[in-house]
Amino acid sequence: MKKVKLILVALTSLLVMVGCGAKKEGGGSSESSKKMTVLLSEEPTAENAFNNALNRWAKESGNEVETIVIPYDDQLTKFPLMLKNKDVPDMVSTTRLTRLYPEEFKDLSKDIDVSIFDEAALDIVGQDYGSDKKLALPNQYTITSYFYNKDAFEKAGLEAPTQDKLWTLDELYKNAELLQKAGGVKYGLAVDFSRARYDNFMYSNGGSMTKKSGDDFTVAINSSQNVKTLEKFVEMNQQNVLPKVIWTGGSADNPADYFKNGDVGIYLSGTWNYNMLLTDVSKFEFGVMPSPMGTETQSVIAGGAGLAIPSEAANSKLAIEFMKWLFLDEENYQTFLAEDKGISFIKGITYTPEDEKVAQDYQILQSETEHVTPAFLLDEQSGWRNYLDNEYRDFLKQAVNEELTAQEALDGFAEGLAEKSEWQMSK
Template identity: 25%
Template sequence: MRSARISLTVTVTAAAITLLASSCAPGSSSDGGDTKQADDKKLTYLYFTDGPDEQATRDLIDEFEKKTGAKVNLQIVPFDNLEQRLQARLSGNNAPDVARLTDITPFRTDLLDLNKFQKGALNGKFLKGADSYITGKSGELLAVPSDLTMNGPLINVDQFKKAGVPLPDPKQPWTWDDMVKDAKKVQAANKTQNAIAMDVSGHRFSTMLSQYGTDFFDKTGKKPGLDTGKATAAVKRFAELNASGTMPKDLWLQAGTKYKAANEIFLAQQTPVYLSGNWQVSAFAKDAKFTWAAAPNPCQKTCGGFPGGKFMASFKQSKHQKLAAEFIAFMNSKASQEKLAKDANFLPTRKDLISSGVKYPKRDADMQTFLDDVKRTPQTAYASAYSPAFGATADASVKELAKVLAGDSSPKEAVEAIRAEAQKALKDAQ
């Protein structure tokens, strides 16, 4: 019997909010913004691409330019260099007008309050779990969650069929025991190197922690929340799966503390189950030479996956604050988010779209599987994912898990070290 589900408390408010532009003059508040604002309608948008989103983004930019007469200079940079480049530009008083970010924490004091210009269009429109992360100490709206990611399994359908193992029911998720048992049967029948692969990522391992009933932080994202017993059980299970060869132990040991995807193992058909996320859907639709599908996340104490995503923000240094906020509002309107989701196989962050759902022109069944897990994912997972201390804690978890796999630490010692790092990261983020 599978574990009871815990639903994400994403709701849609019944009251419609009238679109209002703030009457404040650009840069005229006491937020430290530059009071000199340019009259030209030109914006710079610092951007990194996940692949299929680039053309969809360019199409939306074209719409914005036609609608407003503005000109948007899309500046694409490698993700690995994004934070370093942005810090350098901020230090040189040359910030972009808008940036796409995965982590706003390093830039919080530099970010523009979007409520000054687009409160009616943006405030309260997005998934509740991100509220504490994107809100400043005085209620400022520092960023907008522009797309949502959801971790989850992808399976090699051909290998499951060859093994005679039924595919998991999207409406009736596996338990962890079910997933391991089925994956090992498929592994044996197809003689694959492994049964299950997981990206080397503290974010991905957080999915397992959440399913075991605990998270790095509490429901506020501002206090440690790791339950020692539940977390130790998850780490112990993870270590056992790696030691037995069910998971590729060398992947985590050789990666060190750096992120390493296991997509090549899955594409080479050396594992029938791959724990990754919805961003792989577009890539595998193009690259996979076999039949595959998204599967529901396994349940343990809870069900669902673990969230992530991107954010759009502007800066106090911007000389086009009002136009930048207008651009962010346009790119994250219901129509724009729905278009981006459909074209790039992304998940929306708007409450109205999460509630109504999105019909995808490509791989719709897979995307619906991820959307179903959005609703199953517990609220504490969102609080952890959007905590300002998440990044440092997730990195520490990769380091500690590698120690366990190498035999240099016990699961309980690893959990204690991760919890200590969570406390330190929270203190550093204050």
């Protein structure tokens, strides 16, 4: 069945239809037309796994799919207009609309068995912590991950950690120094310029952004363990074990490029970069290693996107039908995973590549989903980013740049967050 793409070009919700072939006779938005409209944030490529799943479902079911493409930021203004005009899509792929407008979406747990999903994935994607409703089901799930330069490890005489023999966080830093000295790399460790990468160090050492106090939250970011964690990170940057320029904001360089060029021994990034590295790394062999054990635990930070159905969608039954087709049929879901080349968010089903090396990497990546920490999930539940967001990374940057001490940086952010949120400081 043909797929028609719609692009929203005006606040009046004027849709420009880009078709391939003649329009299906009788096409409309009524249930009888068997047409499902889907809101996306970007134009899908020919390799896009979700788009391909939509096409397969349409072909198998005899239905029609129309996609409405509204850029991520524009959705904040365009979706409310859709609600006002009662012209909502039947399904949306989103990272935040259900959080911003929870009352406008269906509880999908009434139609689909949500027990099949990884619980952390459901929480992260759904973001509706105030109720038991499941407003969005995952269609993309990502976690932070560590990549390493196998050639540099061999040259430095290092064995990579395994799931049975983890490194501690202290060993990670120590071995990063060794890699820099003896592994033939310029930097032992590189970390994306993102608080969502740095915060793994905080969570693994038992820290958190907030704590729960009764029905409310308190600000805990400037705790003693968090200060110690930041002090060590600053020290490693000052010693140039990490490329300091990344975290001082002195360059727009991407640490992924440093790693691809063979200049970095260990790279903390995320699963979304694995396939890019697999394609682009040619100077050396690379692998995936499990997250290190801090003073308290291992830590990965999760993210993703989900599928949601507006309560007033004209063809919500078609959207439910598609979700069941994708999530409840193992063959369909396996095909989706193989095309997506991502980690699985459904229990008991994983992506197993044919290549032995890649399969080993994915086994580690999939197992790392078990290390999404309760502290991270609690911080997500607090919604602290509704009050301050990029300011946190700015304070971290000032600490790395030695404009502020670690204590001053975290105190400064804690005070700002407490003021904006009207939360008390943790004792």
